[in-house]
Amino acid sequence: MILRKLKTLVNNSDKIFNLVLLVVMVAICFVWAIEESLDVIFDYDRYGYIISLVVLPICFWLSYFAKNPHIARVFTFIYLTLYLLSLTVITFLQAANSGTIYSIASTLQWVPIIYIVSFLFLSNKQAILSAIGIYCLMLLMLFLAHADVFELENTVLQALLLNAAFSQGVCIFCLFGIVKLKMTKDASNLRAEKMEKAANIDGLLGIGNRRMLQRKLNTMATDYSAFSLLLIDVDHFKAINDTHGHLVGDDILRELTQCIENSLRPDDTIGRWGGEEFLAIANGTELAVAEVLAQRIREGVAQHDFATVGRVTVSIGVAQFHPDRSISHTFSSADKALYEAKHAGRNKVVVATQDSD
Numbered sequence: 187m188i189l190r191k192l193k194t195l196v197n198n199s200d201k202i203f204n205l206v207l208l209v210v211m212v213a214i215c216f217v218w219a220i221e222e223s224l225d226v227i228f229d230y231d232r233y234g235y236i237i238s239l240v241v242l243p244i245c246f247w248l249s250y251f252a253k254n255p256h257i258a259r260v261f262t263f264i265y266l267t268l269y270l271l272s273l274t275v276i277t278f279l280q281a282a283n284s285g286t287i288y289s290i291a292s293t294l295q296w297v298p299i300i301y302i303v304s305f306l307f308l309s310n311k312q313a314i315l316s317a318i319g320i321y322c323l324m325l326l327m328l329f330l331a332h333a334d335v336f337e338l339e340n341t342v343l344q345a346l347l348l349n350a351a352f353s354q355g356v357c358i359f360c361l362f363g364i365v366k367l368k369m370t371k372d373a374s375n376l377r378a379e380k381m382e383k384a385a386n387i388d389g390l391l392g393i394g395n396r397r398m399l400q401r402k403l404n405t406m407a408t409d410y411s412a413f414s415l416l417l418i419d420v421d422h423f424k425a426i427n428d429t430h431g432h433l434v435g436d437d438i439l440r441e442l443t444q445c446i447e448n449s450l451r452p453d454d455t456i457g458r459w460g461g462e463e464f465l466a467i468a469n470g471t472e473l474a475v476a477e478v479l480a481q482r483i484r485e486g487v488a489q490h491d492f493a494t495v496g497r498v499t500v501s502i503g504v505a506q507f508h509p510d511r512s513i514s515h516t517f518s519s520a521d522k523a524l525y526e527a528k529h530a531g532r533n534k535v536v537v538a539t540q541d542s543d
């Protein structure tokens with residue numbers, strides 16, 4: 187239960203962002219209180235903490251209440267970067283030789299937050315560029331410190347800086363690794379999604395295939411949904427193929443698909459059952475309404491002017507699903523009704539009543 191909730195949270199980056207903002211605000215309050223009580227607070231931080239506790243709640247408001255998470259992310263990232271970078275420069279300039287190791291150490295250990303925030307909330311490219319940019323600034327600082335620009339005499343501070351440069355390099359390297367893994371995972375998810383989609387689509391007509399229809403029927407049957415089946419078969423299609431050739435036959439099937447789709451409602455599903463046979467699933471539909479729908483499809487096709495062959499007609503068998511009977515039973519009722527429609531002269535709709543099942 188907890189694991190599932192965590193997984194949902196991880197998959198929802200807006201929620202994580204809001205959570206991170208809350209955690210950062212709480213952390214600032216704690217650090218502030220501890221530094222005040224131990225009397226090690228750096229003057230700059232005293233103002234910085236107040237400003238942060240004004241700016242970050244605004245970002246939270248933007249993200250959570252104003253539902254503008256993108257602007258909130260960019261704003262938070264820019265604010266934290268500016269704050270931590272200026273803090274780093276000021277600590278170097280003011281505290282380097284005053285022996286206040288605490289100020290420098292605490293600044294350095296918070297800088298990786300910028301890398302993490304950028305990798306979490308910016309696009310991969312933006313995150314990599316920002317992290318490298320900030321890291322280069324850190325290295326420049328290190329170089330200046332060692333080139334005696336800050337007249338850094340304290341060897342412990344020098345070692346601390348060197349250490350920070352290495353540890354932050356490793357931190358960025360690990361984040362690169364995480365991004366690479368994420369990109370690989372996203373790419374394979376996309377591939378799997380495309381393959382799944384392709385496996386359910388009929389290559390010629392671009393509508394669902396038999397596999398998709400069977401899956402949909404199984405799901406609907408398991409959910410005990412009310413629905414009717416319309417089995418639609420093109421009349422004398424062999425003659426069309428024989429007279430005009432298979433390529434024209436293919437074009438007719440495409441045009442027919444369009445024609446049938448025009449008569450369906452948004453909730454209905456159409457797929458190719460096989461050959462010149464289509465299956466429409468009329469969602470939440472009783473037999474009487476399904477019959478009206480089938481007549482609409484039949485008339486739509488019969489009235490359509492097919493550019494190459496003129497008129498084409500379809501026969502339709504209709505059956506309603508009953509939860510106490512199987513899908514295959516419903517399908518075979520629709521199939522029998524279709525057979526009757528063919529024998530009654532084609533271009534007909536026949537409904538399978540429960541008595542005829």
Ligand SMILES: Nc1nc2c(ncn2[C@@H]2O[C@H](COP(=O)(O)OP(=O)(O)OP(=O)(O)O)[C@@H](O)[C@H]2O)c(=O)[nH]1
Nearest residue numbers: 419420421422423424425427432433435436461462
């Ligand atoms: N062009 C084309 N023809 C197809 C396709 N799939 C099936 N067919 C043809 O559809 C024709 C179906 O013929 P039959 O089953 O005899 O049915 P019919 O001629 O439509 O006659 P009735 O259904 O009895 O009205 C066959 O000639 C198949 O080759 C396809 O994807 N493209």
